[in-house]
Amino acid sequence: xxxxxxxxxxxxxxxxxxxxxxxxxxxxxxxxxxxxxxxxxxxxxxxxxxxxxxxxxxxxxxxxxxxxxxxxxxxxxxxxxxxxxxxxxxxxxxxxxxxxxxxxxxxxxxxxxxxxxxxxxxxxxxxxxxxxxxxxxxxxxxxxxxxxxx
Amino acid sequence: xxxxxxxxxxxxxxxxxxxxxxxxxxxxxxxxxxxxxxxxxxxxxxxxxxxxxxxxxx
Numbered sequence: 045x046x047x048x049x050x051x052x053x054x055x056x057x058x059x060x061x062x063x064x065x066x067x068x069x070x071x072x073x074x075x076x077x078x079x080x081x082x083x084x085x086x087x088x089x090x091x092x093x094x095x096x097x098x099x100x101x102x103x104x105x106x107x108x109x110x111x112x113x114x115x116x117x118x119x120x121x122x123x124x125x126x127x128x129x130x131x132x133x134x135x136x137x138x139x140x141x142x143x144x145x146x147x148x149x150x151x152x153x154x155x156x157x158x159x160x161x162x163x164x165x166x167x168x169x170x171x172x173x174x175x176x177x178x179x180x181x182x183x184x185x186x187x188x189x190x191x192x193x194x
Numbered sequence: 195x196x197x198x199x200x201x202x203x204x205x206x207x208x209x210x211x212x213x214x215x216x217x218x219x220x221x222x223x224x225x226x227x228x229x230x231x232x233x234x235x236x237x238x239x240x241x242x243x244x245x246x247x248x249x250x251x252x
Contacts, residue, residue, distance in 0.1 A: 053212045063213035086235045088228035096218040163248045
């Protein structure tokens with residue numbers, strides 16, 4: 045993504061914070077949560093509500109989705125620079141969001157694929173499989189695993 | 195409140211704010227924030243075999 049990201053702050057080694065300043069100011073949290081089974085982390089992000097709770101399903105319509113996603117990608121870039129061997133698991137909080145991420149990955153594939161290997165998780169004959177991400181494929185990706193190219 | 199204490203409190207607040215918003219203490223704790231999402235991801239990855247060759251192809 046070539047858009048200028050928001051400034052962000054690393055709060056802990058696996059947690060980041062930034063503020064979306066579209067129509068209103070919305071605090072955002074990006075969290076990398078390690079899995080026990082794999083050398084992977086779950087990329088989660090959402091809005092910080094006034095009461096301190098997190099909402100990862102809210103559609104804020106703040107008019108800055110591209111800038112928000114550019115910020116998340118910049119954080120992802122920074123995180124994988126310090127943890128290059130870790131796979132990042134990405135899944136939308138809803139199937140619509142996962143489809144949005146699929147479209148973004150397809151649109152920016154020439155750029156992303158220079159830095160990351162991208163693997164999709166798909167349903168094949170009622171079994172989940174990992175496949176290489178293919179921008180020409182119409183298959184429905186359920187989630188993604190990406191890893192920095194060393 | 196004594197001035198020194200006030201200054202310390204102000205400094206702490208500044209340290210724990212960003213882009214004009216206060217970062218709640220909760221975010222500095224080890225408390226997990228995205229429980230539902232993590233549970234869903236664990237379910238997705240359960241029984242999944244990741245082909246390591248996919249990450250070697252380029």
